[in-house]
Amino acid sequence: xxxxxxxxxxxxxxxxxxxxxxxxxxxxxxxxxxxxxxxxxxxxxxxxxxxxxxxxxxxxxxxxxxxxxxxxxxxxxxxxxxxxxxxxxxxxxxxxx
Amino acid sequence: xxxxxxxxxxxxxxxxxxxxxxxxxxxxxxxxxxxxxxxxxxxxxxxxxxxxxxxxxxxxxxxxxxxxxxxxxxxxxxxxxxxxxxxxxxxxxxxxx
Numbered sequence: 001x002x003x004x005x006x007x008x009x010x011x012x013x014x015x016x017x018x019x020x021x022x023x024x025x026x027x028x029x030x031x032x033x034x035x036x037x038x039x040x041x042x043x044x045x046x047x048x049x050x051x052x053x054x055x056x057x058x059x060x061x062x063x064x065x066x067x068x069x070x071x072x073x074x075x076x077x078x079x080x081x082x083x084x085x086x087x088x089x090x091x092x093x094x095x096x097x
Numbered sequence: 098x099x100x101x102x103x104x105x106x107x108x109x110x111x112x113x114x115x116x117x118x119x120x121x122x123x124x125x126x127x128x129x130x131x132x133x134x135x136x137x138x139x140x141x142x143x144x145x146x147x148x149x150x151x152x153x154x155x156x157x158x159x160x161x162x163x164x165x166x167x168x169x170x171x172x173x174x175x176x177x178x179x180x181x182x183x184x185x186x187x188x189x190x191x192x193x194x
Binding site for chain 1: 102104106132133134135136150153154157158159160161162163164165166167168169170176177178179180181182
């Protein structure tokens with residue numbers, strides 16, 4: 001499986017933008033989890049990646065939005081640090097990076 | 098150098114949130130570029146990473162915001178696809194992933 005990070009930049013100031021974010025989130029969450037409002041960690045096969053990319057391109061507005069797909073290092077949990085609302089890490093604890 | 102992706106989730110609905118985003122952006126852009134509204138690609142040494150992490154933790158509100166730091170695969174440009182506003186890719190062209 002391939003671990004991906006998908007970041008979706010969309011204006012949530014308009015109802016249309018919020019709707020696109022909801023639809024993009026739905027597509028991504030089918031393959032993984034929402035880690036921030038518009039950031040998703042997903043795991044896919046090569047075949048699923050093709051389908052996922054196609055769905056994202058269908059949902060986004062290419063003139064308004066930006067989608068970036070990063071292929072992450074594995075195991076993913078070894079290469080990410082999370083701070084704040086979704087997982088504050090005590091800085092006195094050993095670092096994972 | 099270490100290539101990082103920093104994603105910063107903050108509410109931009111309040112002036113305080115927008116201010117934190119501006120300050121976090123300023124910190125990140127010192128080490129790289131802003132690729133989306135709250136997504137940054139930076140390159141740092143191990144020493145700079147310590148300083149960067151510390152600055153981010155100073156600027157963010159841990160009860161309101163979320164910061165995630167991903168250590169990217171290198172060379173970074175080989176493992177990212179960008180679509181839409183900041184770099185629409187013709188799907189008939191060869192894929193980089």
